[in-house]
Amino acid sequence: MKVRELQEQLSKLDPQSEVICYCEDEKLADKSRHFILLDVVAVDTTEAKRLRLDDGTPYLKFGKGPDASAIVTLEVTTDF
Secondary structure, three states, X not given: OOHHHHHHHHHOOOOOOOOEEEEOOOOOOEOOXXXXXXXXXXXXXXXXXEEEOOOOOEEXXXXXXXXXXXXXXXXXXXXX
C-alpha cells in the first residue's frame, strides 16, 4: 500500500479512533488464536532494499545503495 492510499482510507475515519493492526498470517498466529493484534508505535522513513531470504520470507536490507529506495515503516508491537 502506498502512503497516498493509506491517507485516503484513513481520511474517511474518525481522527480520534485508535489504530490497531491485526494479522492472520499462519506463520505468526497459531491454532489457539487465529490472529494477532499489533499496536502502531511509530511511523518513519528509511532507505532500504527489498528482497526475499532463501526461504522466500520478505526482508529489508537497511541502508543506502543502488538498489535501495525510500520506504515508510510502521513500527508495531504486540505489547499494549
